[in-house]
Amino acid sequence: MALPVADARIRRYRWDVKYEYKSPDCVKKLVITINGQSPGPTIRAQQGETIIVELTNNLLTENVAIHWHGIRQKGTPWFDGTEGVTQCPIVPGTTFKYQFVVDRSGTYLYHAHYGMQREAGLYGSIHVSLPDGEKEPFTYDYDRNIILTDWYHKSTYEHAVGLDSIPFQWVGEPDSLLIHGKGRFNCSKLTTASLDAGICNATNPVCSNYTLTVVSGKTYRLRISSLTALSALSFQIEDHNMTIVEADGFFVEPVVVQNLFIYSGETYSVLIKADQEPSRNYWATTSIVSRDSSTPPGLAVFNYYPNHPRRSPPTDPPTGPAWDDVAPRKAQSNALRARHGFFHPPPPLHDRMIVFLNTQNLVKGRTRWSVNNVSFTLPDTPYLIALKENLTDTFDQTPPPDGYDFLNYDIYKQQDNQNGTSRNGIYRLDFNSTVDIILQNANSMQRNKSETHPWHLHGHDFWVLGYGDGKFDMYNDPKKYNLVDPVLKNTVPVHPYGWTALRFQADNPGVWLFHCHIESHFFMGMGVVFEEGIEQVGKLPSSIMGCGETLGRHSP
Numbered sequence: 001m002a003l004p005v006a007d008a009r010i011r012r013y014r015w016d017v018k019y020e021y022k023s024p025d026c027v028k029k030l031v032i033t034i035n036g037q038s039p040g041p042t043i044r045a046q047q048g049e050t051i052i053v054e055l056t057n058n059l060l061t062e063n064v065a066i067h068w069h070g071i072r073q074k075g076t077p078w079f080d081g082t083e084g085v086t087q088c089p090i091v092p093g094t095t096f097k098y099q100f101v102v103d104r105s106g107t108y109l110y111h112a113h114y115g116m117q118r119e120a121g122l123y124g125s126i127h128v129s130l131p132d133g134e135k136e137p138f139t140y141d142y143d144r145n146i147i148l149t150d151w152y153h154k155s156t157y158e159h160a161v162g163l164d165s166i167p168f169q170w171v172g173e174p175d176s177l178l179i180h181g182k183g184r185f186n187c188s189k190l191t192t193a194s195l196d197a198g199i200c201n202a203t204n205p206v207c208s209n210y211t212l213t214v215v216s217g218k219t220y221r222l223r224i225s226s227l228t229a230l231s232a233l234s235f236q237i238e239d240h241n242m243t244i245v246e247a248d249g250f251f252v253e254p255v256v257v258q259n260l261f262i263y264s265g266e267t268y269s270v271l272i273k274a275d276q277e278p279s280r281n282y283w284a285t286t287s288i289v290s291r292d293s294s295t296p297p298g299l300a301v302f303n304y305y306p307n308h309p310r311r312s313p314p315t316d317p318p319t320g321p322a323w324d325d326v327a328p329r330k331a332q333s334n335a336l337r338a339r340h341g342f343f344h345p346p347p348p349l350h351d352r353m354i355v356f357l358n359t360q361n362l363v364k365g366r367t368r369w370s371v372n373n374v375s376f377t378l379p380d381t382p383y384l385i386a387l388k389e390n391l392t393d394t395f396d397q398t399p400p401p402d403g404y405d406f407l408n409y410d411i412y413k414q415q416d417n418q419n420g421t422s423r424n425g426i427y428r429l430d431f432n433s434t435v436d437i438i439l440q441n442a443n444s445m446q447r448n449k450s451e452t453h454p455w456h457l458h459g460h461d462f463w464v465l466g467y468g469d470g471k472f473d474m475y476n477d478p479k480k481y482n483l484v485d486p487v488l489k490n491t492v493p494v495h496p497y498g499w500t501a502l503r504f505q506a507d508n509p510g511v512w513l514f515h516c517h518i519e520s521h522f523f524m525g526m527g528v529v530f531e532e533g534i535e536q537v538g539k540l541p542s543s544i545m546g547c548g549e550t551l552g553r554h555s556p
């Protein structure tokens with residue numbers, strides 16, 4: 001008997017989420033795994049299919065929630081997985097069922113969205129293939145996938161407590177860079193006591209370099225994503241060029257690069273031809289840019305079959321670009337264009353423009369990040385539930401400001417008054433309106449320092465209309481927007497002392513977080529929330545309830 005059609009279009013996963021001791025970079029540490037793995041299993045589906053993930057929280061003493069990064073959750077805003085925004089956390093010992101449609105092909109991610117759990121290893125990839133009969137506008141022989149991360153030996157708790165302490169204790173630079181969950185920490189940097197305890201074991205085979213095996217003459221589509229906690233990265237493969245063809249799920253005009261700059265939350269596909277001398281292996285490396293970091297590069301082996309995958313390349317690993325050379329990073333941002341034949345042109349005009357000044361502030365003595373001097377805090381009751389069930393006393397009803405003091409604020413200076421406030425108000429957007437967002441970077445609380453922030457929007461893609469230096473000029477800069485072939489993305493950097501202009505349509509009923517994807521920066525308040533079309537949101541599943549004011553107010 002043939003299966004009912006509906007069943008054939010469903011992909012089911014059962015995930016056991018727990019802490020396990022692992023040694024991703026040779027140093028033994030508690031890692032959050034899914035079915036024993038970090039990175040977790042790749043979700044593979046075809047456009048239009050339904051994904052069901054039944055997740056059991058076996059973390060014993062910790063809540064969890066999983067965000068499906070890049071999936072818009074049309075019709076299922078309650079399954080966006082953003083704790084405090086779209087759902088209550090999943091408590092230990094319980095099973096939560098996520099169910100949503102992957103409505104567009106491309107490369108996406110999933111990761112924890114509770115506390116700072118992402119950096120403990122709870123993440124993976126989602127690959128959505130095109131519908132039958134449709135083809136990518138490029139060809140390749142094999143499809144491969146790597147996720148780049150940075151890695152700390154301290155626990156997420158130590159980080160969170162330090163960030164929330166007075167005096168502030170910054171998380172510092174990562175201990176290692178991982179390529180698809182693998183790295184090699186230099187054990188001689190640890191004290192003998194930790195070596196004796198077997199904490200760092202460089203001969204442990206689980207912490208060998210990641211290997212990417214290729215056959216000479218073949219072309220590889222390499223899907224490269226970053227889910228770093230902090231770092232902006234450059235990725236390069238010795239002696240091999242890469243052609244960028246996809247960014248955040250959309251096809252782009254091919255751009256040939258020697259190194260790919262990638263920010264936390266971004267996904268790319270690059271084409272690589274194995275066209276070098278095949279009798280040896282080559283290094284693939286990641287290195288930190290945009291911060292003056294002491295973290296050594298992450299290494300992987302680009303292995304030409306049939307050379308032994310563990311055979312070290314005969315050369316020194318490529319070092320990558322200088323961390324403070326911003327020009328090539330801006331050049332890559334500006335070079336990306338929507339692929340011809342795959343344009344989704346933006347609406348020519350906007351209905352509302354919101355300027356987000358990114359600053360570091362002090363709030364009641366704590367170091368925080370803010371948008372227009374408001375540092376974000378999550379309410380006890382998730383916004384989606386609060387709005388749908390009219391629990392309006394659960395968060396600040398005054399919306400945060402649409403801009404800052406353009407005339408008087410000097411973005412190049414440390415501010416005389418560094419104080420800001422913490423609030424949990426939200427931006428309410430008119431349904432179907434076209435919204436322009438200007439991310440305006442500024443000096444941090446340290447002199448002559450402006451950081452790079454990768455901003456990620458939930459529930460939408462946005463057109464990237466342009467990037468610029470200095471203070472955004474509301475009258476002249478919009479004249480330079482690319483309204484012809486801007487890329488659609490869900491994550492975008494704002495470069496130091498610069499601005500980035502985005503446009504999106506508020507056409508997805510729900511409540512959506514927009515935040516810096518640096519895990520500690522969001523923890524420190526660098527985010528905002530948008531509501532649109534709440535009245536069109538269907539009945540909320542009772543599984544997302546169970547915290548704050550939702551307790552006892554909702555019938556199952």
Ligand SMILES: O=C1O[C@H]([C@@H](O)CO)C(O)=C1O
Pocket residue numbers: 170360444445446451521
């Ligand atoms: O949020 C941050 O705090 C530190 C620094 O600004 C203060 O120590 C840093 O580099 C960040 O990105």
